[in-house]
Amino acid sequence: MADSMRRAIAAPSSRPFPLLPLLPLAALAVCVAACGPTYPAPPETARVPVVDTLHAVAFTDDYRWLEDQESAETRAWIAEQNAYAQQIVGDTPLRTELEGRLRELMDVPGAIFPRRAGEYEYFSFRKPGGEVGAIYRRPAPEEPDEGPVDPTGEFEVVIDPLDLHPDGTTSVSILDFSPDGRLMLYAIRDGGRDEREVRIRDLASGEDLPDRLPPYLYGNIAFDPEGDGFYYSRRSRETGARIRYHRLGTDIEEDEELFGEGHGPERFVNFSLGGDGRWLVYTVQHGWARTDVYLHDRRSGAAPAPLVVGAPARFSTRFVEDELFLLTNLDAPRNRLLAVDPANPDPDPAAWREVLPEADDLLTGYRFIGDDLYADYLRNVSSRIVRYGPNGAVKGEIPIPAHHVATLRSHGEDGDEALLTLTSLLTPSTVVKLDLETMETEDWLPSSVPFDGSEYELKQVWYTSEDGTRAPMYIAHRAGLALDGRRPALLYGYGGFNVNLLPRFDARAAAWMERGGVYAIATLRGGGEFGEEWHRDGMLENKPNVFADFIAAAEWLVDNGYTNPNRLAIRGGSNGGLLVGSALTKRPDLFRAVFCGFPDLDMVRFYQFTDANNMPALLEYGNAAVAEEFEVLRTFSPYQNVRDGVDYPAVMLTQGDLDTRVPPLQARKMTARLQAASTSGLPVILDYDPRAGHAGGRAFSRNVRNTAMELAFLLQQLGAP
Numbered sequence: 001m002a003d004s005m006r007r008a009i010a011a012p013s014s015r016p017f018p019l020l021p022l023l024p025l026a027a028l029a030v031c032v033a034a035c036g037p038t039y040p041a042p043p044e045t046a047r048v049p050v051v052d053t054l055h056a057v058a059f060t061d062d063y064r065w066l067e068d069q070e071s072a073e074t075r076a077w078i079a080e081q082n083a084y085a086q087q088i089v090g091d092t093p094l095r096t097e098l099e100g101r102l103r104e105l106m107d108v109p110g111a112i113f114p115r116r117a118g119e120y121e122y123f124s125f126r127k128p129g130g131e132v133g134a135i136y137r138r139p140a141p142e143e144p145d146e147g148p149v150d151p152t153g154e155f156e157v158v159i160d161p162l163d164l165h166p167d168g169t170t171s172v173s174i175l176d177f178s179p180d181g182r183l184m185l186y187a188i189r190d191g192g193r194d195e196r197e198v199r200i201r202d203l204a205s206g207e208d209l210p211d212r213l214p215p216y217l218y219g220n221i222a223f224d225p226e227g228d229g230f231y232y233s234r235r236s237r238e239t240g241a242r243i244r245y246h247r248l249g250t251d252i253e254e255d256e257e258l259f260g261e262g263h264g265p266e267r268f269v270n271f272s273l274g275g276d277g278r279w280l281v282y283t284v285q286h287g288w289a290r291t292d293v294y295l296h297d298r299r300s301g302a303a304p305a306p307l308v309v310g311a312p313a314r315f316s317t318r319f320v321e322d323e324l325f326l327l328t329n330l331d332a333p334r335n336r337l338l339a340v341d342p343a344n345p346d347p348d349p350a351a352w353r354e355v356l357p358e359a360d361d362l363l364t365g366y367r368f369i370g371d372d373l374y375a376d377y378l379r380n381v382s383s384r385i386v387r388y389g390p391n392g393a394v395k396g397e398i399p400i401p402a403h404h405v406a407t408l409r410s411h412g413e414d415g416d417e418a419l420l421t422l423t424s425l426l427t428p429s430t431v432v433k434l435d436l437e438t439m440e441t442e443d444w445l446p447s448s449v450p451f452d453g454s455e456y457e458l459k460q461v462w463y464t465s466e467d468g469t470r471a472p473m474y475i476a477h478r479a480g481l482a483l484d485g486r487r488p489a490l491l492y493g494y495g496g497f498n499v500n501l502l503p504r505f506d507a508r509a510a511a512w513m514e515r516g517g518v519y520a521i522a523t524l525r526g527g528g529e530f531g532e533e534w535h536r537d538g539m540l541e542n543k544p545n546v547f548a549d550f551i552a553a554a555e556w557l558v559d560n561g562y563t564n565p566n567r568l569a570i571r572g573g574s575n576g577g578l579l580v581g582s583a584l585t586k587r588p589d590l591f592r593a594v595f596c597g598f599p600d601l602d603m604v605r606f607y608q609f610t611d612a613n614n615m616p617a618l619l620e621y622g623n624a625a626v627a628e629e630f631e632v633l634r635t636f637s638p639y640q641n642v643r644d645g646v647d648y649p650a651v652m653l654t655q656g657d658l659d660t661r662v663p664p665l666q667a668r669k670m671t672a673r674l675q676a677a678s679t680s681g682l683p684v685i686l687d688y689d690p691r692a693g694h695a696g697g698r699a700f701s702r703n704v705r706n707t708a709m710e711l712a713f714l715l716q717q718l719g720a721p
Contacts, residue, residue, distance in 0.1 A: 132170075362379075
């Protein structure tokens, strides 16, 4: 077989990379252990070595040819990998049961909050039993509706994406309404691409205007206060983002460029409107650790003026009446809230009004209800909401159960009521009406998810990473579960981009626990859970800390009797795919199974994948073109750290052609590399969907199928019943 492959590679051919058909299971079975299961061998993948030298270090890439997504050889390889993945997981009773249970857990709409425009209320959601969400409307009541939107009700369909693409992979979303409610800006996403097409619907006639923006990477899009046109942020992978204005009825090519010149593709440039439409606020995001802010006075017609530029901090902007509020970590790693008069801004941020000073807990958001300010905090990765009076004095705190995620929104017009949404790993999202004076609650939208959390335990523990850093981890399982070191355990993590990984309800976790498993969420450096220092301790040269934290969390589960390496699985997606990819190459002995979804894996060549929407991530990961950053990246880049002859765990990777954010070539190459390198006899599979991408592109039934396949693979590998 090897000789024939070498001959095929050496000889010219219309198909230089012949792929072998899947042989019967018995002919390809490999013995994992004397009494263990056997698995068919994967399809053979041709090795065509390409040697790169970067900073005087040579790397051999045997699977560079798989980077060509449209070649006949790559398409044939994908088809055989999909067939192999189905062969490994199989249409077993376990998978069928999981699919049925997941459908019950997932086929439940969340709270629906309508948006009024003209004489109607508009909202979008997926009806129970449906494949994809649509945009609906209903006549607006004369008085504000006190109850939730009944998802089983009959509403007028405004836009049904199934009319655009009948397979359920296309989605639509509301962007904005004209001030008179006559026009609706909406976006169409084809499959899982980040790119969207923007159209304008005349809501009276039901027809689209000729004005439309072609598929592109767009940020904010909003009508001007007069309804004569709209502003939009459009980002090019080659030149970066620009803010433009389109006047209705004119050619898109004639749109006025307002801001963005000089900012390249590694930056995000966006805008917001405020002060009754007088002000445009432009933000330039340099990665996930710095933001510049500019003010543009629409009345004066003057050029945009810098408000804060070059400060080593993030700024999130929002107008409250005539003041510009800025949530920032400037001189406050756990964030504070400032306010400035845009008409007379002092150039020194130290002179701005401090609305909320930095506290011991992480400030994550705020809102005004009535005359009071309600501030969202994270304390040890759980929600707190504190109420402040007009003078800044603390008036109280919203009662929130331990280990929950909570959000608050105003309800009614008097400012004395609010809607409080609560969720946890054991609590499906539930909305209650809250009396803000008495703190009494009543049901507003109880959860209809068929899951009883009272049968389970949820706790938070603290583990210690290799450098002595302590971090928390949530653990959930059936109440009274015997911790004898033999439980199937699934550890989840992310650790990056200042993302707060919170203990929200997850149908996947519920189904896992129902089958006797332990589900754990590790808090890792690189996220934002403890402020900017925590984030910076897991980015760029500190990125290896994230993988050390995750491995330490896994070791804690083993050392404390929850599981053992033969019953431990890990999962992560996107940056979390990089996480589990690095963990399995660093400690293949610690895990029995790995789920790696839509992952970043080739960090050495990452900066060269310019066809994808990934350039800003270089400011978080590092750029291998820079020698110092290359030296760090090469230590954890999963693709370059796979070694031949190692007993790797079972691995399931997922990807799709339309992932325009994380280059899908990485999952393809990593699959081939692991299949060739591993000597454990455990399967490495790739489930690949041509219509899927980072932004979705999957109908509801496909989401159920994908989650069931993932869980079936992991449970089979861990030997769980």
